[in-house]
Amino acid sequence: MLFKWLFGKAKPIDMTKYLIVGLGNIGSEYLKTRHNIGFEVIDFMAKKFEVQMTDIKLGAKGNFNHKGKKIILLKPSTFMNRSGKSVRYWTLKENIALQNILIICLLYTSPSPRDRG
Secondary structure (H helix, E strand, O other), X not given: OHHHHHHXXXXXXXXXXXXXXXXXOOOHHHOOOHHHHHHHHHHHHHHHOOOOOEEEOOEXXXXXXXXXXXXXXXXXXXXXXXXXXXXXXXXXHHOEOHHHEEEEXXXXXXXXXXXXX
């Protein structure tokens, strides 16, 4: 039951598809903040490869082909802490292998009090 819930119906995985997810938060108060680095990377890639991003279920999505591979760009609209919902939905919908998913986000760890000197 858990396997079916996590992965949906069993079907052949398409190894020619890749999902690149840029994490960030929607809203003008988050524009140009470090938390939106994922969105900025997706915007850069969309511009470079002339991809039209379209607002769809759980985010903005666009795709292009590169060297025989289908590349899907995704900017979840679910805020950072719920982005897994969007990633799971589009991974299953597009039938993407887990090893073909790249998540771009800010990785920040604050120093522990012991490390502050």
